[in-house]
Amino acid sequence: MIPIAFKKVWIENKIANHYKTKHILSKLGDIDIDYFDDLNTLIHNTPTVFHPKDRSKTLVLSAIRGEILRKCPGTHGHLCCNYHIINQYIGCPIGCSYCILQGYLNQPFTIINVDIESIFEELENFQRNYPGKQIRIGTGELGDSLVYDHLTNFSEDFLEFFAGRNEFIFEFKTKTTNIDLLLKHRSPGNIVVGFSVNPDIVRINEEEFSATLKERIDAATALVNAGYKIALHFDPIVSIANAEQEYKQTINFIFSQLKPEDIAWISLGTFRYTNDLKSMMEYNYPKSSLLSREFVLCSDNKFRYFRPERTNLYKMVIGFLHDINEDLPIYLCMESPEVWMDTLEILPGNCSGCPQEETMDLLFKRRVTLKKGTQN
Amino acid sequence: MKINIVPLEENHKLLNCPGNVQNNEMFSSILNGLSFGFKKDNRQIILLLRNESSEVMEVLPEGNETVNVFTAVNFLLSNFVNKNKIDIKTAFQIIDTLFNIESDVPVQKTIYPLFSLLGWLPSKKGEDAYKAFPNFSDKLQAMLQNKKVALNDAFLFHLHMTDFSYNEILDLLPENLSFSEANLSLKMVTEIAQNTKSNSIQKDTSLISEIAKKLSSAKDKADFMNTLKKLRYPKVSLLKERFSDYINAFKFPGGVSVTTDELFEKNTVNMTISFTDKNNLEKKLAQISEQLKKQNDSTDYFCIENLLEEK
Numbered sequence: 028m029i030p031i032a033f034k035k036v037w038i039e040n041k042i043a044n045h046y047k048t049k050h051i052l053s054k055l056g057d058i059d060i061d062y063f064d065d066l067n068t069l070i071h072n073t074p075t076v077f078h079p080k081d082r083s084k085t086l087v088l089s090a091i092r093g094e095i096l097r098k099c100p101g102t103h104g105h106l107c108c109n110y111h112i113i114n115q116y117i118g119c120p121i122g123c124s125y126c127i128l129q130g131y132l133n134q135p136f137t138i139i140n141v142d143i144e145s146i147f148e149e150l151e152n153f154q155r156n157y158p159g160k161q162i163r164i165g166t167g168e169l170g171d172s173l174v175y176d177h178l179t180n181f182s183e184d185f186l187e188f189f190a191g192r193n194e195f196i197f198e199f200k201t202k203t204t205n206i207d208l209l210l211k212h213r214s215p216g217n218i219v220v221g222f223s224v225n226p227d228i229v230r231i232n233e234e235e236f237s238a239t240l241k242e243r244i245d246a247a248t249a250l251v252n253a254g255y256k257i258a259l260h261f262d263p264i265v266s267i268a269n270a271e272q273e274y275k276q277t278i279n280f281i282f283s284q285l286k287p288e289d290i291a292w293i294s295l296g297t298f299r300y301t302n303d304l305k306s307m308m309e310y311n312y313p314k315s316s317l318l319s320r321e322f323v324l325c326s327d328n329k330f331r332y333f334r335p336e337r338t339n340l341y342k343m344v345i346g347f348l349h350d351i352n353e354d355l356p357i358y359l360c361m362e363s364p365e366v367w368m369d370t371l372e373i374l375p376g377n378c379s380g381c382p383q384e385e386t387m388d389l390l391f392k393r394r395v396t397l398k399k400g401t402q403n
Numbered sequence: 404m405k406i407n408i409v410p411l412e413e414n415h416k417l418l419n420c421p422g423n424v425q426n427n428e429m430f431s432s433i434l435n436g437l438s439f440g441f442k443k444d445n446r447q448i449i450l451l452l453r454n455e456s457s458e459v460m461e462v463l464p465e466g467n468e469t470v471n472v473f474t475a476v477n478f479l480l481s482n483f484v485n486k487n488k489i490d491i492k493t494a495f496q497i498i499d500t501l502f503n504i505e506s507d508v509p510v511q512k513t514i515y516p517l518f519s520l521l522g523w524l525p526s527k528k529g530e531d532a533y534k535a536f537p538n539f540s541d542k543l544q545a546m547l548q549n550k551k552v553a554l555n556d557a558f559l560f561h562l563h564m565t566d567f568s569y570n571e572i573l574d575l576l577p578e579n580l581s582f583s584e585a586n587l588s589l590k591m592v593t594e595i596a597q598n599t600k601s602n603s604i605q606k607d608t609s610l611i612s613e614i615a616k617k618l619s620s621a622k623d624k625a626d627f628m629n630t631l632k633k634l635r636y637p638k639v640s641l642l643k644e645r646f647s648d649y650i651n652a653f654k655f656p657g658g659v660s661v662t663t664d665e666l667f668e669k670n671t672v673n674m675t676i677s678f679t680d681k682n683n684l685e686k687k688l689a690q691i692s693e694q695l696k697k698q699n700d701s702t703d704y705f706c707i708e709n710l711l712e713e714k
């Protein structure tokens with residue numbers, strides 16, 4: 028059960044009368060409300076917090092600022108999957124010990140950018156500027172895409188917008204089962220719902236308020252029945268005791284409920300961290316043992332498991348997935364060309380140290396096109 | 404809040420000793436004897452005793468007096484005192500003094516700003532460190548006060564190792580460790596203990612003794628750090644040693660060095676050959692070739708994948 032209990036709401040004056048602001052406030056009921064003009068001033072005047080739980084006590088409703096549609100920054104020396112992100116939610120209450128947001132975010136509250144029309148305007152501009160160019164987009168970079176959906180109803184807005192715009196593939200990424208609004212509608216075809224998955228022992232130890240694996244896969248099954256495609260994110264893959272048995276059981280369970288053809292793509296990424304995340308984890312989650320394994324500093328200044336351990340973890344998961352079906356579309360998230368070759372024995376594109384984005388895009392496009400054909 | 408800086412008067416001088424302050428309520432005697440703050444006749448006054456500053460800062464209260472006590476101290480610290488010169492013990496004393504003043508105002512507004520004295524952000528993290536400090540072992544407290552280790556590392560070490568009598572490890576730290584080496588040592592010991600715990604059911608104090616036993620045979624500082632790194636990073640250390648042994652088995656001529664990515668993230672191995680002319684190069688290449696042939700039977704660790712696959 029995710030504790031969504033905001034104690035205070037700050038509203039940016041310029042969106043005070045926005046219909047989404049009013050909608051969200053109507054869902055929050057009786058709550059302390061205040062207004063502000065400048066977000067940076069508000070951040071400066073609010074005591075620093077470190078723990079996601081503390082960040083989730085105060086909600087800020089604001090207008091989206093900066094670049095709206097951004098390419099995932101990727102990471103130096105590692106292959107990027109060419110994903111595009113929209114930061115609609117900033118902050119997450121699920122409380123995963125390994126969450127990179129602890130090292131990224133400096134604001135002491137959760138932000139919801141309410142002006143969804145600005146996002147749509149940006150996407151329409153993209154369509155005009157790059158006609159026919161296919162991109163994958165998601166809102167799950169700086170927050171869970173669905174955890175606050177019952178407050179915002181954004182999922183319905185996205186479904187309506189993306190219907191018929193087949194150059195976009197839009198992904199909701201979540202660790203929740205907050206899919207009621209999605210289930211009210213059939214998928215327009217280019218919508219993917221991505222679930223982060225891990226053995227339940229990882230959830231129990233490291234993901235305080237996420238849905239259980241069974242709950243997530245039940246939700247995925249319901250979504251498949253409504254026409255949605257499913258993405259699975261084994262990220263972070265964690266080196267745990269009995270890893271083989273745990274991951275095998277997890278994968279077998281998932282595919283006892285879902286068929287390979289239900290899957291749009293599967294990403295794999297072993298646990299990695301920055302120095303900032305490490306210091307946050309040590310303080311916020313002192314009982315987590317994730318950091319005590321053998322890590323090495325990679326060229327992007329992130330620590331990863333030592334290469335032999337990393338490749339063994341990938342090979343193990345890939346092996347179990349291939350046992351289910353050899354054609355499952357698997358890619359690695361933020362990994363080096365060497366590890367791609369060690370594990371998947373391919374590189375996306377004619378790689379000479381950096382990825383060929385077009386080829387990576389095609390990999391996903393083919394899968395979704397194939398799926399659409401299959402559905403029809 | 405209004406702040407008046409007024410010239411030091413004779414009667415103010417009397418106030419720098421608590422014993423001379425009659426009918427006044429001392430609220431702190433802080434800052435290495437640099438100053439005193441007190442309340443007098445509903446006025447809050449901070450007396451600066453620095454030689455170069457013979458003046459009194461008078462804080463005139465508006466509204467809640469207690470808030471002004473905190474504000475006054477913060478003002479003093481921000482404007483008149485070099486925070487870097489306040490040692491950790493005094494910083495705790497200041498915070499301790501103010502924590503004991505009753506106030507309806509949340510500590511986030513009164514005390515948290517003072518955590519900068521501990522080198523911490525104004526947050527609950529600072530409060531946690533402040534509260535944990537008295538529970539540190541005497542040895543750890545002494546190391547902290549003598550600036551042998553950083554508060555953050557001492558705090559985390561204590562937090563994770565609190566179930567153990569960790570002095571056994573602290574006693575083994577070589578005296579001549581630098582500040583960063585000492586901090587790194589605390590980190591590595593903590594992580595070794597965590598890793599061992601997570602891999603086994605061993606949770607008793609023998610875990611510390613085992614680490615201590617391995618460290619106790621270290622001959623000097625370098626050996627101590629090396630032993631600790633091997634315990635913390637056993638696989639990396641093993642492969643580095645194996646690669647090094649493999650290279651050393653070749654008797655390459657002088658001026659030839661072989662390197663690879665330090666942590667074996669890349670598959671390429673680089674050889675650098677220093678030479679003086681064509682003949683010199685030819686000679687060295689011939690020697691290298693001869694050496695390579697001699698080692699034909701051994702596993703090829705120039706192929707990094709072979710090295711990584713070894714158990």
